[in-house]
Amino acid sequence: MQAQLIRRGRIRRWPPLLLSLALTLGATSSAFAYTAYVTNERDNTVSVVDLDKMQTVKTIQVGQRPRGIVISPDGKFLYICAGDDDIVQIVDTKSQQVVGDLPSGPDPELLALNKTGDLLYLSNENDALVTIIDVKERKALAQIPVGVEPEGMGVSPDGKIVVNTSETTNMAHFIDTDKRDVVANVLVDARPRYAEWKSDGSEVWVSAEVGGTVSVIDPVKHVVTKKITFSVPGLRSEAIQPVGIRFTKDGKLAFVALGPANRVAVVNAQTHEVEKYLLVGQRVWQLAFTPDQKYLISTNGVSNDISVIDVADLKVIKSVQVGSFPWGVAISPE
């Protein structure tokens, strides 16, 4: 028996086993909806959010203090930093269970996967190290000393450079992934949390949470070419604390999560001018697009929800309740 399912005008063939699995797992839901996986730092869980229904459909128990989360390019596995357990857990997205772990080194917080999904880069905050993990072999390949309290991790589109940010040293460290060595350091503002590359590799943006700025870095010359600042009328400047950054695929727009300012800034990625502030939930930290870039999801730690932003309209269209203190978010490729 073969079945055909239709979604967004596409016809797909499903092998019988998968179909029966899909039916048993969630017969009531549209089997091809994008799914958002949200780590809840305080609950030790991951909320599974159906983005067609716009609601949380399941909660997965994971390790202690889950924060950074990424999904494999094929959508089969989630990798979750369980910081207080000193491991990265692997969650099978089908069975929605923890199926293993990776040797992360102590206190992993944030991680990044290369494009092919075989190498994982993560920061060990307590030890000022970046660890490179071979995902298939489940083993650590190298540890690279960086500045004090490393956090942000951005892999370049060609996979050759990883940018790591260190929160107390206040630098972006450029790591050559072949040499497994730091090749350049760029000073940015206080407490850099996140690094994101433009898809054409022309710029790296680094957010400074306490400094309140985003530094635009030329990845060839290793210099800050522009500092983006934010200002929201009626809001004290200390409340503006940029963390997560995302670019649209066409490189035209950037979205910056502003922490306790409870807003996501929309920035023209070419002129670096802030165009708009979108009001979301409280203490917004991380962002993720749906693969079609129709929606952008933000995690709002204090209000225990995620906001769904319509990217074309630049409007917040929905908030969805998740667990306690949502931190990171990853979205299934289909």
Place this chain on the structure above:
Amino acid sequence: MISSCRFLPRVSGLALFLFLVMPYPSLVPARAADPAEIRIGYLHLAESKQQPISLLDEPTDDDGIAGARMAVEDNNGTGRFTNQHFSIDDMRLKPSDDAAAAAKSFIDKGILLIVVDLPPGMVLTAADAGRASGATLFDAGSSDDSLREEDCRANVIHTAPTRSMLADALAQYLAWKRWQRWLLVTGSHPQDALYADALKRAAKRFGATIVEERIFKDTGGARRTDTGIVQTQRQMPVFTQNAPAYDVLVAADESNVFAGYLPYRTWDARPVAGSAGLVPTSWDPAHDSWGAVQMQNRFIKLAHRRMKAIDMQAWTAVRMIGEGATRTQSADPAKIIAYIKSPSFEVAAFKGQKLTLRDWNLQLRQPILLSDGRTVVSVSPQEGYLHQTSELDTLGYDRPETKCKLN
């Protein structure tokens, strides 16, 4: 298969050995010049032998200086990338020693950035002695408002919060709780009276009423007696009885004579705040928000004990110097200080927002933690206390009230 897959056991012995004996080999490219050296002095008193009420609060030999040492490590972490190296010279004084001579001996060694954990009088003596030579002091230990007001100095930067900042932080929270009727109990030492003054000012500013003030006289005696508990249990209820109706007992006891005995022993069933119970402070060993866990872990690794407020105040002072050196790319004390005093200065200190300097009296703006000794109950300023410049300026004396005239 949830197994403990830690990294270290998996690395081969040799690799681990190399990693440990050659820290950061690749991060320091061949450089023509040696790192620029930034030397910092640290002046403090010889260890106090005064016994606290709780055994848990016993002073340690490295109070304060341990925080400074950790900041030196943190600064050197950055210095690896900027070719700067930080070090600390530590000098201990007796209360009878001449702080001016101590400051001069640092200056003779070329040390112009000096962190001090000293009583107010000694801070002023050292500051005035160092002024002509361009020395700047970082006051990490004194909460005296007068050092930021009538006795302020252009070469003294304060990382310790003032009594008025601490009192305002507490008063804002008590106002939020609507515990607006205070029974104030003040110790009989001069510093207790100063704290009581700050609390009275805070009560007035944030709408609390002091229903009565009582003085607890220090009659001396040892802290440690084997059956002391029996007497204390009877003494404290008697001392607090027959008070007008009140919501919270606020104690001003910087001398640690009695406040620690008040919780659970008041005549009426009332919470205690101030010098015991709910205590306003710049740091608490239980503070775990805004990345503070990393700070706590690093400190325990270094000092083999938990981090106290004085450690945090000294850490912040040395980190400020580190920020100045990194941002100016200079080891010149004058340039570092000029940066710290400039509007671009800011420092991150695990308080959820940047800390900046009040330009009118060189006091570091900072949120204040309210701790019950086990957890951080709240952090002030409380929501809703607005200010045109910074909400942190709702804590302590603000620009329009200041008596400070720098230079």
